[in-house]
Amino acid sequence: MSLADDERAYPVVGLSLADQLAAEGLVAGVLLVPERRLPLGGPVVVKIGGARIALGREVAHRVMVRGVPDVGVRAPRESAP
Amino acid sequence: MNCSPAGSACVDEARQGTDAVPTIALVGRPNVGKSTLFARATGRYAEASNAPGTTVATARRRVDVDGRPADLVDLPGTASLTAPIGEETVFWSLLLRARPDAILVVADAGDLARHLPLALACRDLGLPIVLAANLADEAASRGVSVDTGRLSQLLAAPVHRTSGRSGLGVADAVVDAVRLGARRIAVRSGTSSPRSTIPARAYPLDVEAAIERRASEWGSVRSLGAAAAGSASWELADLVGVGAMSSRGAATLDLAAIVDPARWAVGRRWAGQVVARSASRADRRPLAERLGTWSVAPWPGIPLFIAVTLGILLAMMAIGSVLSSLLTTVWQATASPAIRAAVSVAVPDATVGRALLWGLDDGVLSMLAVGIPYILTFYVLLAFLEDSGYLTSVAVLTDRVLGTLGLSGRVSIPILAATGCNVPAIYGTRLLASRRERVLASFLITMTPCSARIAVVSGALVPFAGVGPALAAFGVIACLTLAGGLLANRLVPGRQSTIVLELAPIRRPILGHVARKAWWRFGSFVRAAMPLMVVGSIVLGFLYETGLIWRLTTVLDPVMVGWLGLPSVAGLALVFAFLRKELALQLLATLAIVQLGQGAASIGSFMSAGQLFVYAVVTAVSFPCIATLAALTGELGRRTAMAMSGATIAIALLAGGIIARALGVA
Ligand SMILES: Nc1nc2c(ncn2[C@@H]2O[C@H](COP(=O)(O)OP(=O)(O)OP(=O)(O)O)[C@@H](O)[C@H]2O)c(=O)[nH]1
Ligand SMILES: [Mg+2]
Numbered sequence: 001m002s003l004a005d006d007e008r009a010y011p012v013v014g015l016s017l018a019d020q021l022a023a024e025g026l027v028a029g030v031l032l033v034p035e036r037r038l039p040l041g042g043p044v045v046v047k048i049g050g051a052r053i054a055l056g057r058e059v060a061h062r063v064m065v066r067g068v069p070d071v072g073v074r075a076p077r078e079s080a081p
Numbered sequence: 082m083n084c085s086p087a088g089s090a091c092v093d094e095a096r097q098g099t100d101a102v103p104t105i106a107l108v109g110r111p112n113v114g115k116s117t118l119f120a121r122a123t124g125r126y127a128e129a130s131n132a133p134g135t136t137v138a139t140a141r142r143r144v145d146v147d148g149r150p151a152d153l154v155d156l157p158g159t160a161s162l163t164a165p166i167g168e169e170t171v172f173w174s175l176l177l178r179a180r181p182d183a184i185l186v187v188a189d190a191g192d193l194a195r196h197l198p199l200a201l202a203c204r205d206l207g208l209p210i211v212l213a214a215n216l217a218d219e220a221a222s223r224g225v226s227v228d229t230g231r232l233s234q235l236l237a238a239p240v241h242r243t244s245g246r247s248g249l250g251v252a253d254a255v256v257d258a259v260r261l262g263a264r265r266i267a268v269r270s271g272t273s274s275p276r277s278t279i280p281a282r283a284y285p286l287d288v289e290a291a292i293e294r295r296a297s298e299w300g301s302v303r304s305l306g307a308a309a310a311g312s313a314s315w316e317l318a319d320l321v322g323v324g325a326m327s328s329r330g331a332a333t334l335d336l337a338a339i340v341d342p343a344r345w346a347v348g349r350r351w352a353g354q355v356v357a358r359s360a361s362r363a364d365r366r367p368l369a370e371r372l373g374t375w376s377v378a379p380w381p382g383i384p385l386f387i388a389v390t391l392g393i394l395l396a397m398m399a400i401g402s403v404l405s406s407l408l409t410t411v412w413q414a415t416a417s418p419a420i421r422a423a424v425s426v427a428v429p430d431a432t433v434g435r436a437l438l439w440g441l442d443d444g445v446l447s448m449l450a451v452g453i454p455y456i457l458t459f460y461v462l463l464a465f466l467e468d469s470g471y472l473t474s475v476a477v478l479t480d481r482v483l484g485t486l487g488l489s490g491r492v493s494i495p496i497l498a499a500t501g502c503n504v505p506a507i508y509g510t511r512l513l514a515s516r517r518e519r520v521l522a523s524f525l526i527t528m529t530p531c532s533a534r535i536a537v538v539s540g541a542l543v544p545f546a547g548v549g550p551a552l553a554a555f556g557v558i559a560c561l562t563l564a565g566g567l568l569a570n571r572l573v574p575g576r577q578s579t580i581v582l583e584l585a586p587i588r589r590p591i592l593g594h595v596a597r598k599a600w601w602r603f604g605s606f607v608r609a610a611m612p613l614m615v616v617g618s619i620v621l622g623f624l625y626e627t628g629l630i631w632r633l634t635t636v637l638d639p640v641m642v643g644w645l646g647l648p649s650v651a652g653l654a655l656v657f658a659f660l661r662k663e664l665a666l667q668l669l670a671t672l673a674i675v676q677l678g679q680g681a682a683s684i685g686s687f688m689s690a691g692q693l694f695v696y697a698v699v700t701a702v703s704f705p706c707i708a709t710l711a712a713l714t715g716e717l718g719r720r721t722a723m724a725m726s727g728a729t730i731a732i733a734l735l736a737g738g739i740i741a742r743a744l745g746v747a
Contacts, residue, residue, distance in 0.1 A: 023160035056579025
């Protein structure tokens with residue numbers, strides 16, 4: 001059976017990953033502070049504004065940032081102003 | 082009433098409200114304090130936890146605002162109006178099915194930039210909004226202050242600083258929302274002249290132009306009826322058609338992909354204009370924040386996680402056993418003699434009298450001895466953990482492990498909740514995006530021992546075998562759950578999703594809240610369990626006193642005695658446990674009390690430590706109780722529920738037989 005033969009209507013409810021990330025505030029232009037990368041391919045924890053967000057590794061790999069040599073490798077240093 | 086996010090029950094419930102009563106919907110990001118505010122405004126407890134996804138169904142309550150009735154509706158938290166809520170619906174659909182006349186947007190006063198986009202999205206729907214800048218106490222303690230007057234101008238809507246915890250500003254915010262809601266009703270019914278509900282334009286010109294174009298298409302839908310909607314969502318068309326939403330609102334939902342980024346930009350800009358931070362406080366990094374960072378680091382996060390788990394189990398066993406002897410002593414000294422005297426006077430027939438005492442005295446006593454003490458203690462500890470905000474850290478830490486079971490770490494939140502009771506945890510899986518994840522998570526949840534099963538394991542093993550064997554039993558159960566999960570992951574096809582989760586802030590739990598939540602859950606537990614326990618004991622009493630019991634047990638003997646090496650009456654208690662898991666031990670205890678005299682310690686006299694170990698593991702792993710089965714059936718369908726139950730029985734019996742042989746009891 002080809003898909004087109006099926007006359008049923010399917011509501012589209014899933015969001016693309018980009019939309020899901022956008023809803024978490026991960027949009028172009030925001031500043032992101034990497035906090036931690038869990039070992040063995042675990043999630044990456046980043047800070048955006050006041051929020052801390054855990055991102056699965058596949059997701060994190062698709063977030064592109066500028067100026068950070070290796071996102072999430074180092075925990076951020078709290079430097080005195 | 083519980084209504085599923087996707088179910089039509091919500092629509093019916095919503096439409097029941099007379100049109101004259103304004104409906105105010107609470108909308109906000111997960112974990113921002115909606116349910117706490119809802120409870121405060123309605124004066125009645127609503128479940129709240131420091132973790133996202135606590136509320137999974139719509140709750141509607143009538144309140145009285147200055148002598149005028151209004152309905153408040155609490156909703157699940159959401160990151161955006163177009164975010165999926167479960168596998169079948171999106172948030173806006175759930176929201177609009179509640180037929181709100183105004184929206185009370187609950188935002189975090191300490192992080193407005195993150196919360197304003199949702200407020201803008203609500204405003205774009207064309208409904209009046211009121212903004213509650215919530216968690217104001219926390220924001221203040223971090224040195225963050227919000228210029229509510231300025232924000233109110235920007236948003237063209239009332240803004241209040243609120244704290245659901247202390248009640249600050251809650252009444253004012255609700256009054257404003259009800260006022261706006263009532264005005265909208267008046268305008269729609271023609272008793273008042275309309276005021277512009279079109280919000281001020283806040284987005285870049287190209288975005289506004291695109292919205293305008295799409296809105297005019299929706300405008301024609303409105304005049305021509307839903308048929309003109311073409312390929313667009315029928316539900317949306319319907320809502321626009323009946324005027325539940327403006328055509329601009331429908332347009333912004335359609336165009337979420339381009340409007341959302343604009344909203345985030347506006348949110349950042351406005352937050353920059355209205356938020357002030359006191360420099361001295363902002364520099365300090367509070368302990369809670371450091372704890373949050375540590376809790377997700379492998380070191381000390383993983384040892385901490387193990388310590389917390391063990392600590393909770395040990396604390397529950399220690400406090401539970403003390404409570405147990407206290408409660409039994411009190412019962413035996415006070416209620417028991419009175420009940421026995423009353424029954425002997427009121428019931429002349431000796432057999433009937435003895436059977437009644439099984440329920441009214443021995444049944445209650447066994448509940449006080451082996452059920453209540455552990456369950457109550459565990460509820461307190463779990464509520465403490467939930468309010469600390471630690472659950473989301475666990476989700477991050479366990480993401481990798483749960484990944485091997487085909488699940489994302491997010492699932493650990495309902496699984497941890499399942500240690501209290503499986504039923505709400507199964508409902509909690511509604512927020513997972515795919516059916517596969519729901520099935521796998523629900524299976525793990527059914528295998529996760531709930532407080533009743535934890536009480537059976539502790540109550541059976543701690544007094545008669547010791548803490549070590551009890552911990553070993555929990556270890557065995559954890560391994561079996563893991564094995565079951567691995568198997569299920571193999572059997573259910575599909576791809577796993579990845580975690581995208583905002584971490585809850587670590588907070589010091591407030592003892593009053595913890596006690597209230599534990600007590601509330603305990604109350605519903607006792608109301609559901611006590612009657613079943615008493616009736617179950619009386620039935621068992623009749624079977625026992627009339628000798629019928631021995632005929633029934635012969636049916637189960639091949640499995641119970643032959644395979645598991647248990648005394649035959651234990652099999653009967655195990656079957657009764659289908660009604661409620663704690664019956665497994667309580668009926669056994671009742672039996673022991675009847676056979677060997679009062680004092681729960683007597684269980685140990687007809688079952689060896691090894692037998693109790695087998696019995697505890699089999700009870701904990703096998704077959705969900707009837708309430709869990711009903712929840713599974715309702716959420717996932719009968720076939721899936723049956724398959725899961727069958728699988729747990731198979732795993733339990735297989736493991737039980739092997740353990741029985743290893744321990745030399747069979
Ligand atoms: N400090 C402080 N904490 C609050 C306040 N309101 C709520 N909380 C805490 O915030 C956490 C989340 O509260 P909930 O009411 O469950 O939040 P919710 O928005 O209903 O969450 P979901 O239903 O999961 O979307 C709980 O631990 C509350 O005790 C407040 O005004 N001040
Ligand atoms: Mg809630």
